[in-house]
Amino acid sequence: MKRISRPGRWLIILPPLLFLTVFFLIPFAVALKISFAETAARVPPFTEILAFTPDHHLHLSLSFANYKYLFTDEVYGIAYLYSLRTAFFSTLICLSLGYPMAYAISRTSRSVQSLLLFVIILPFWTSFLLRVYALEGIIRDNGLLNTLLLHFGLIQHPIHIMRTSLAVYLGIIYSYLPFMVLPLFATLEKLDHTLREAAADLGSPPWRVFTEVTLPLSMPGVIAGSMLVFIPAVGEFVIPSLLGGPDTLMIGRVLWDEFFGNHDWPVASAVAIAFLVLLVGPIAIYQYYNARQLEA
Amino acid sequence: MENHKSPLLFGVLFFGIAILYLPILVLIVFSFNASSLVNVWGGFSTAWYGQLLHNRQVLEAALLSVEVGFVASTGAVVMGTLAAIALIRFSRFRGRLLLTGMVNAPLVMPEIITGITQLLLFVSMLQLLSWPHRGFTTIVIAHVAFCMAYVTVTVQSRLQSADRSLEEAAMDLGASPARAFIDITLPIIAPALLSSWLLSFTLSLDDLVISSFVSGPGAGTLPMVIYSKVKLGVSPDINALASLIICAVGLCVILAGVVMRRSERRRVLELQAAER
Numbered sequence: 001m002k003r004i005s006r007p008g009r010w011l012i013i014l015p016p017l018l019f020l021t022v023f024f025l026i027p028f029a030v031a032l033k034i035s036f037a038e039t040a041a042r043v044p045p046f047t048e049i050l051a052f053t054p055d056h057h058l059h060l061s062l063s064f065a066n067y068k069y070l071f072t073d074e075v076y077g078i079a080y081l082y083s084l085r086t087a088f089f090s091t092l093i094c095l096s097l098g099y100p101m102a103y104a105i106s107r108t109s110r111s112v113q114s115l116l117l118f119v120i121i122l123p124f125w126t127s128f129l130l131r132v133y134a135l136e137g138i139i140r141d142n143g144l145l146n147t148l149l150l151h152f153g154l155i156q157h158p159i160h161i162m163r164t165s166l167a168v169y170l171g172i173i174y175s176y177l178p179f180m181v182l183p184l185f186a187t188l189e190k191l192d193h194t195l196r197e198a199a200a201d202l203g204s205p206p207w208r209v210f211t212e213v214t215l216p217l218s219m220p221g222v223i224a225g226s227m228l229v230f231i232p233a234v235g236e237f238v239i240p241s242l243l244g245g246p247d248t249l250m251i252g253r254v255l256w257d258e259f260f261g262n263h264d265w266p267v268a269s270a271v272a273i274a275f276l277v278l279l280v281g282p283i284a285i286y287q288y289y290n291a292r293q294l295e296a
Numbered sequence: 297m298e299n300h301k302s303p304l305l306f307g308v309l310f311f312g313i314a315i316l317y318l319p320i321l322v323l324i325v326f327s328f329n330a331s332s333l334v335n336v337w338g339g340f341s342t343a344w345y346g347q348l349l350h351n352r353q354v355l356e357a358a359l360l361s362v363e364v365g366f367v368a369s370t371g372a373v374v375m376g377t378l379a380a381i382a383l384i385r386f387s388r389f390r391g392r393l394l395l396t397g398m399v400n401a402p403l404v405m406p407e408i409i410t411g412i413t414q415l416l417l418f419v420s421m422l423q424l425l426s427w428p429h430r431g432f433t434t435i436v437i438a439h440v441a442f443c444m445a446y447v448t449v450t451v452q453s454r455l456q457s458a459d460r461s462l463e464e465a466a467m468d469l470g471a472s473p474a475r476a477f478i479d480i481t482l483p484i485i486a487p488a489l490l491s492s493w494l495l496s497f498t499l500s501l502d503d504l505v506i507s508s509f510v511s512g513p514g515a516g517t518l519p520m521v522i523y524s525k526v527k528l529g530v531s532p533d534i535n536a537l538a539s540l541i542i543c544a545v546g547l548c549v550i551l552a553g554v555v556m557r558r559s560e561r562r563r564v565l566e567l568q569a570a571e572r
């Protein structure tokens with residue numbers, strides 16, 4: 001659109017740019033500001049960090065107490081490590097289940113491919129909360145899984161899954177599997193089949209063709225899929241809240257409780273900011289691989 | 297794994313698909329259970345659906361969710377399309393990198409972080425500007441911000457594959473850029489707009505975490521009501537409600553998929569016709 005005049009261009013660019021700046025970017029600045037405030041018994045429940053003193057001097061009072069608190073109260077450390085561990089192993093399981101799925105889809109004809117992809121995407125768009133709730137119907141003590149296992153005499157007593165870490169793992173895998181399959185499929189589909197055939201012709205056994213040709217070439221998909229599962233899983237709230245027990249302290253749940261339970265907004269802001277900083281690394285890596293994939 | 301049609305490979309695929317669908321199917325089947333015990337089948341009944349019609353809390357929440365969904369997805373389509381046009385058609389402008397980042401960030405940002413930060417913004421704005429009061433407005437704004445990302449991605453890929461020469465031909469023949477956009481580009485991207493509207497609607501209808509933070513006292517969306525009911529335990533009327541929502545959302549998504557597929561097929565046919 002070369003012929004659009006400069007002011008005309010800004011009519012298109014400015015609305016989304018301003019909207020996202022005000023309602024997506026600035027909120028982080030506000031959270032950063034409040035993370036340096038102190039809790040106060042007023043509405044909203046925190047002190048102002050910038051204030052005029054009686055003699056009209058602008059006074060800036062930054063409190064690092066919230067951040068210090070994060071490092072001294074071990075709940076946050078435990079919750080953060082627990083979230084990372086849970087997200088890491090769930091991502092690994094999603095990958096080992098999702099890779100063969102994506103691979104199988106990439107081996108079908110084009111019309112079957114689009115149908116199968118749609119079947120995978122459909123649950124992803126279907127209510128997240130309700131799917132987690134539906135999972136409870138399968139894994140609770142008198143749910144489908146235990147009923148079937150008892151019926152066939154495979155177990156004598158119901159397996160207790162609800163309110164354990166296992167339930168949280170199952171919940172994350174069940175909810176995020178489509179996120180893993182889609183990017184994996186995208187890279188596997190674009191893969192040059194002649195390279196695999198060449199390796200096979202030169203005498204490589206199938207497993208070596210896989211480990212030395214297919215897997216390395218599909219790495220962008222592996223990384224993209226893993227990031228799409230790992231990042232939201234670290235911050236997951238609904239799954240640990242509905243399926244986990246009192247000991248499944250994930251960071252999203254701690255944040256929620258700090259906010260709605262303790263009404264400690266400054267500490268919650270500090271947790272959010274610390275969490276964000278610790279997440280920026282993975283997101284940057286993801287964006288880097290994404291950009292490289294687009295160039296290729 | 298290099299065998300062409302390894303049965304093991306397809307076994308895993310169907311196992312994965314079964315995992316994705318089984319819980320939903322069980323939920324829907326048990327929503328027609330006459331027994332109020334959640335694990336005993338007491339015969340077919342639609343009583344739980346009937347009961348929903350008399351639950352005022354659920355009906356009010358459903359109405360609010362649908363209203364928010366309509367306004368938010370319309371806003372998201374407008375904003376997201378503008379962002380897509382800016383990113384695809386203008387290769388260089390101030391703030392391009394910023395816009396790219398802000399459009400994509402909500403896709404990976406944990407909802408709980410977005411929710412907390414947006415609430416803090418709304419509270420601070422209310423203090424300074426006496427606007428917005430938490431409730432309908434703030435939920436809509438928050439939903440537009442995260443639904444936009446999906447709209448932009450969808451419309452971007454459609455714009456990228458659209459034939460620019462048609463638009464240029466229209467402008468050569470004297471159409472203004474706005475005219476060319478309305479007559480040429482808009483029909484081309486219309487299927488993408490419709491399907492991303494439907495997807496935004498489902499995302500908005502579905503959101504619990506962000507809505508919980510930015511809504512005010514008294515303004516509870518449907519997922520918020522369901523969440524508080526689920527926290528109290530499994531009950532057959534939630535099964536009925538959940539089945540209804542899942543079917544409605546599933547229908548929206550299938551419709552969006554069909555719209556995209558049909559327009560894609562028509563485009564291929566037109567291309568073939570043009571080549572002949």
